[in-house]
Every structure is written in C-alpha cells, then in structure tokens.
Amino acid sequence: MRALISVTDKSNIKFLGRELESLGVEIISTGGTLQVLHDCGVDAKDIEEVTNFPEILDGRVKTLSPMVHGGILYRRDNKEDLKTIKEQDIEGIDIVVVNLYDFESALKTNDSEQIIENIDIGGPTLIRAAAKNFKDVLVLTDPKDYEELINKLKNKEVDYKFREYLAAKAFSRTAYYDSLISRYFIEKTGLDSEVYTIGLKKQSKLRYGENPSQSADLYSDDFVNSYLSNIEILHGKEMSFNNYNDLNTAIELSVELGKNSVVAFKHATPCGAAIAEDIYNAYLKTYEADKVSIFGGIVVVNGVVDEKTAKLMNEIFLEVVAATNFTEEALEILKSKKNIRLLKVDLNLNKTDKDIKYLNGKVLIQDRDNGKDAFELVTNRQPNSDEINDLKFAMTVCKYVKSNAIVVAKDGQTMGIGGGQTSRIWALESIEHNYDKDFKGAVLASDAFFPFDDCVELASKMKISSIIQPGGSIKDKDSIEKCNEKDISMVFTGQRHFRH
Secondary structure, three states: OEEEEEOOOOOOHHHHHHHHHHOOOEEEEOHHHHHHHHHOOOOOEEOHHHHOOOOEOOOOEOOOOHHHHHHHHOOOOOHHHHHHHHHOOOOOOOEEEEOOOOHHHHHHHOOHHHHHHOOOOHHHHHHHHHHHOOOOOEEEOOHHHHHHHHHHHHOOOOOHHHHHHHHHHHHHHHHHHHHHHHHHHHHHHOOOOOOOOOOOEEEEEEOOOOOOOOOEEEEEOOOOOOHHHHOEEEEOOOOOHHHHHHHHHHHHHHHHHOOOEEEEEEOOEEEEEEEOOOHHHHHHHHHHHOOOOOOOOEEEEEEEEOHHHHHHHOOOOOOEEEEEEEOHHHHHHHOOOOOOEEEEOOOOOOOOOEEEEEOOOOEEEEEOOOOOOOOEEOOOOOOOHHHHHHHHHHHHHHOOOOOOOEEEEEOOEEEEEEOOOOOHHHHHHHHHHHOOOOOOOOEEEEOOOOOOOHHHHHHHHOOOOEEEEOOOOOOHHHHHHHHHHHOOEEEEOOOOOOOO
C-alpha cells in the first residue's frame, strides 16, 4: 500500500506516519509535511520522486500530475484502467491524507494577496479524486479519524461503510471550503449570483430543539464575525436552542437602543426594555415594565453589570444575562445560582446584513430591516421633546416584536408590548387588559399602518398622548382626523417593520 500525506494542520501526523510505516505502508509527502515526518524518523518519499517534476510557482503546483491522480483514480477492478496505469508506469496510491490551506484565518486578515494565496488548489483536487474513488482509496481529511484508520488497518476491518463515511466527510469539507471562497468573491464584487452557498461548521450538539422531542445542533458561520461569533460563556450550563434564538434578537435590540439600555426577552419577543442614566436604573425600569414575564427570560445589558445591579437581578430567576462585561463583585453574586448563564458579548461588532429563512424546499433571503424612519408630523398637535424621544424608543422596540406589533412606552421604558396578533386592535387591547398601569402621557408605536381609526380611539381612552406609525393606509385620513379630535399627536415614518 502507498499513502500520500500532505497537510496544513499537522495534528497527530507523527503518530499517523509512524503507524502507517510500521504497517508496511510506503509514504509519499510534500514540503513541510515531509520535513515533519523525516524529523520524527519516518522514511517518507518526496513527491518529486513520484511526479518526476519539481514543485514550482512557490508550491502552487506540486501534486497536480497524472502520476499522482492516475494512481488515485484508477479503478482496481477495471481491466482498461489497469492496462493504462501499467503502460504509463503509474503506481497506485491507496490512502490520501490531506487537509486544506487555512483560508478562514486568511479571511480575517483582510489582506487580499494573502487570501488569494490561501485558496488551495492541489488539496481539494486530491481530496475529491480520492473521495470519488472511495471504494479503492481511503481519504482522510480530519486528524480525529487517524486512530480509527490505524485500528481498522491493524484488525483488517476496513469495509465499504468506513470508506463511504470518509468520502462523505471529504466532500463535506471541500464543499464548505469552496463556499467560503465563493462568498468572499460574491461580497467583494457584489455579484447577484444565481447560486448562493453557505458553509456551516458544527459547533456543538444541543440538548434538544424548541421542544424536547426535537433534536438540534449549533453550527457556526465562520464567514461572519458578529455578536454571537465571540460570546464568552463565563458561567452556567450550555445554552439551549431557545436561549440562542432569543439572545440573537435581544442583542440586536440592545445594540440599536444604545449604551445604558437593558432588554428582557421571552419567547423570541421583548417583554421589557428601557434606557436610563446608568445600568442599574435601566435594569430596574426593564424589570418593572413586566415583572411577571421577565421571570425565566433572557436579559441583555448594553454596559457593565455592577454589584448593585447583580443583587437586584439575583432576586429572580433569569435564564441568561448577557452584558458587555461584569464587575468581579457582580460575577460572584450571579454565580451563586448554578442554573443562570452569564455571557460576555462584544456589542461593537456589526450584525449580519442578511436574514435567511429555511422553508420546506425553498429558502428566503432578504436584507436586514435597516431602513431609516422618517418623522413626518401629520396632526395639528406636535409632540414635545420628551414624547419625541419616547416615540423613537418605542418604534425601535416595536421593530423586534412579532407582528402585528404595538408598543406603549413612557420615559424610556416600555409600559406594554402587544405582539403576534392577527388584528392590530387586538395587540393594543392586550396591553390595555394585561398591564395594570397608568398610561397617561405615554406614546404608542405600531409596526404597520392603522387600517382603521379604532387604535386611535382606544389610545385616547388609555390617555396616550402621541403615536408613531408608518402610514400608507387608504384610510390614513380617518386616523389623522381622530387624532386631531382627541388632541393626540401623530407622526408617520414611511417605514413598515413587520417581523414574522
């Protein structure tokens, strides 16, 4: 048997080389891998002795030879193939051990020359050739498989199933690798490609999905460097499917609200949000916005959690607290509860610019909702400066509530959040019925236009003083007239913010 070994990741390569050699396998190698094998006493042959041609173009060409690929690709049970390799004096290669240039790390340098030079050509070609001929050639792309290979070779247990498993892994690796290269060029050129590829890397197995009956895994998109790319788990058990899903949206809202903001999320929608002069008061306002729903929820803090805030947080059960940082005293307090998860998050990163939804056989890809709201006064009464601030705050929160969405807010604090209703008036009614609060002087935000003036009528009953909504209904006039009648100010943004 002959093995070709050419790897960028040299983990366990000494072990593999020694074990293969002890089994009588002849080893061919290249460049740095060859040197490592020689240094540990493995008598590996230089690839040039096989190709009868030197490595050229700074290593861009070294294994691209019929002497190599003929030895990999010929079918051992095909008479014509056997005749051909004999005529061409080609020797078979039965094991191919290859992993690829580190294109992912090169991407992070933003150095275009380094990125291009880390586009591997020979590696993927070797892997694909060996994987195509998997019934005759063993292809290894993952150092974690080396030990199993050796054990199977020693025990003569290399079967079709194992070969097929290695081939599946090999094609997955090259597909992922090419997806990164494709996305690099698509983003660089702005190409509206008819083919869109996303390579994902499994990060961990989750305990279960949205429900215990559903299995789930966490994958990372290493092409993206955003909020969840660099979370640091400081304390607590592993995150769940629902934790990650809620955290993602909660962070986006927190970032949009800005420094000294705190948001609480439950079931993929905000249950409370606030901004204040400091984190303690922002958390207190968020908690008081909905003392019931925050229990068992996720809290994201755009700032540092201090001792005083941690003591207040510790009075209830929270699933996750994520913040830009924690003081040592705060960590000590919060860690007293073993089931809480504490995360440090870099909120200075940018969110991804695409929103992707996988359907049954179809995939929807859209731009993120980053549209800028206008601020057009359409009523006789003008909002005062405090109301203007609250209108902008309420609409920001409203963007992250499941449609149909209504948010009532005052003094930088949500007073009621109604979402997920099939009727807009029902969303507002849910706030009136479920929140025992004095709404006098509060503002109201709606993620889409009012089809009727019923929401204005109810807002007046609740003593709400100002409304912000996109406008655009054929019955906008009715709502405007009702606002003028009730002495409510209203502004149009021109931007709808559905969230489904």
